[in-house]
Amino acid sequence: xxxxIIGQGLAGTLTGYRLEQSGHTVHYVDAPRQTAxxxxxxGIVNPITGRRFVKSWRMDELLPVARSLYHALEExxxxxxxxxxxxxxSLHHRGDLNxxxxxxxxxxxxxxxxxxxxxxxxxELTTSVFAYAGVRQAARVDVPAxxxxxxxxxxxxxxxxxxxxDYEEIMGLLKVAGRTLKGPYDHLIFCEGWRARFNPxxxxxxxxxxxxxxxxxxxxxxxxxxMFKHRVFLVPLADDTYWIGATSENQFTDDSPTPANRNFLxxxxxxxxxxxxxxxxxxxxxxxxxxxxRRMFIGTHPDIPxxxxxxxxxxxxxxxAPLGSLWLTEHLLEGKPIPEEVDIRxxxx
Numbered sequence: 535x536x537x538x539i540i541g542q543g544l545a546g547t548l549t550g551y552r553l554e555q556s557g558h559t560v561h562y563v564d565a566p567r568q569t570a571x572x573x574x575x576x577g578i579v580n581p582i583t584g585r586r587f588v589k590s591w592r593m594d595e596l597l598p599v600a601r602s603l604y605h606a607l608e609e610x611x612x613x614x615x616x617x618x619x620x621x622x623x624s625l626h627h628r629g630d631l632n633x634x635x636x637x638x639x640x641x642x643x644x645x646x647x648x649x650x651x652x653x654x655x656x657x658e659l660t661t662s663v664f665a666y667a668g669v670r671q672a673a674r675v676d677v678p679a680x681x682x683x684x685x686x687x688x689x690x691x692x693x694x695x696x697x698x699x700d701y702e703e704i705m706g707l708l709k710v711a712g713r714t715l716k717g718p719y720d721h722l723i724f725c726e727g728w729r730a731r732f733n734p735x736x737x738x739x740x741x742x743x744x745x746x747x748x749x750x751x752x753x754x755x756x757x758x759x760x761m762f763k764h765r766v767f768l769v770p771l772a773d774d775t776y777w778i779g780a781t782s783e784n785q786f787t788d789d790s791p792t793p794a795n796r797n798f799l800x801x802x803x804x805x806x807x808x809x810x811x812x813x814x815x816x817x818x819x820x821x822x823x824x825x826x827x828r829r830m831f832i833g834t835h836p837d838i839p840x841x842x843x844x845x846x847x848x849x850x851x852x853x854x855a856p857l858g859s860l861w862l863t864e865h866l867l868e869g870k871p872i873p874e875e876v877d878i879r880x881x882x883x
Contacts, residue, residue: 535720538563538707540699543572544677544851545844546725547684548859551607556867561719562688566696569789570681570727574748574820576769576777577675577852578761580621581646587637589646590853591829597671600856604675611683614676614772621672622653624663624764634667646670654759659809663764672761674769675852701734708840721866723842728823735835736843739878742824744848745786747795748779749803750816765802775815778803780849791819824848830858833878834865842866843878 535558539546542564550560564570579600581593590596604616625631638647651668688694707719724733731741752775762768769777781795796817803812825831825846835841844862847854864870874880 535559536718537561537721537723538719539723539725540564540704541570541725541727542685542688542694543570543681543725543727544575544855545727545847545859546723547681548603548855549723549725549844549862551603551610551684552859552863553867556863558867561693561695562685563695563697563699564685565698568729569820571746571820571822571851572677572681572727574746574818575677575851576748576767576779577677578621578767578769579673579675579853580669580850581671582623582643582669587634587647589643590850592857593646593853594642596853596857599860600675600853601673603856603859604680607680607684611680611687613679613683615680617674617676617772619672619674619759619761619770620648620651621669621761621763622651622656623667623669624762625665625667627664631665631667652760655756656758656760656762659753659755659758660762660764660768660806661808674761676772677852679772719840721840721842723844723862725844727845728821730823730831730843730845733843735838735841736831736845736878739831739843739881740826741846742784742826743786744822744824745783745789745819746780746822746849747791747799747817747819748777748781749796749799749814750818751776751778751803751807751812752815753807753810753812755810762806764806766799766806768806776812786821789819789821791817795819822848822851827880830854830876831878832858832862832865832872832876836879 537553537560539550539562542562553560581590583590608615648668648670653666685694728743731737757770757774766778771777823846831843831846844858861872865872
């Protein structure tokens with residue numbers, strides 16, 4: 535079968551790769567000069583989240599699928615994508631420590647929680663905290679490198695088109711050959727991120743959007759081996775810089791970085807990174823696609839089954855996208871049912 539994927543961010547890349555591995559022909563189209571959340575994401579895979587230290591949704595299932603898929607893409611593209619990096623969390627007081635220790639005794643939690651983690655040089659470089667807790671099996675995915683390398687490969691093969699899709703003309707791609715998009719296609723798959731709210735076939739879904747801003751920082755000290763969360767995330771990157779973030783705004787007018795959020799992040803960073811001089815070398819912003827019930831959008835249009843969607847990955851795209859793309863491709867190719875938690879039919883459109 536022939537597929538056209540609209541939006542070659544993380545969701546579109548992984549979905550298309552799965553379809554290609556199953557022997558199908560896939561083309562991709564993405565609008566030029568539009569910032570996507572995939573370009574700004576730290577790609578954190580975090581098994582234990584929130585103030586109540588809760589295991590992330592379906593983590594036991596998500597983690598092995600993600601690890602396997604990203605390793606396969608490393609071999610395909612010849613680049614490093616998956617970094618096993620312990621996550622160290624700061625505990626602010628005795629209550630936090632008691633809550634952590636109580637949670638780590640719950641069934642299914644000990645494999646992800648470390649009461650006595652190796653904190654390395656974190657105490658030397660950052661402000662002192664009441665106590666440290668470790669998240670096992672945490673990782674970082676280099677999402678920008680993945681999307682960029684995959685796009686270069688597609689462009690060399692003539693399967694990527696830098697175009698703005700015209701919704702009024704797109705249905706013709708299912709029936710007649712497009713002038714540049716090389717139709718006809720058996721399925722069109724929309725992975726448009728937050729801009730899916732403007733999609734005429736899936737725009738009635740409860741799309742949200744959350745604007746996040748981050749800093750890129752360079753220090754004079756050797757880079758940490760762990761990710762560290764204290765007021766902000768301090769994530770070491772492969773180029774010896776740190777990703778610092780992120781802000782969160784549900785009300786926004788555009789996807790541009792703002793001086794106010796730069797100052798906010800810089801102030802939080804100054805409270806955390808106290809043991810070494812540093813320089814802010816980057817400030818970026820993007821809008822994450824969100825859903826009100828914090829579950830992905832996966833499914834096909836009720837009246838036009840050739841149209842499909844994978845969207846709404848939010849802040850956990852690096853861990854959600856591998857399994858979400860698997861569910862969608864298995865549904866399209868094999869007719870397997872989509873889990874009710876993420877099926878778009880849950881909204882009774």
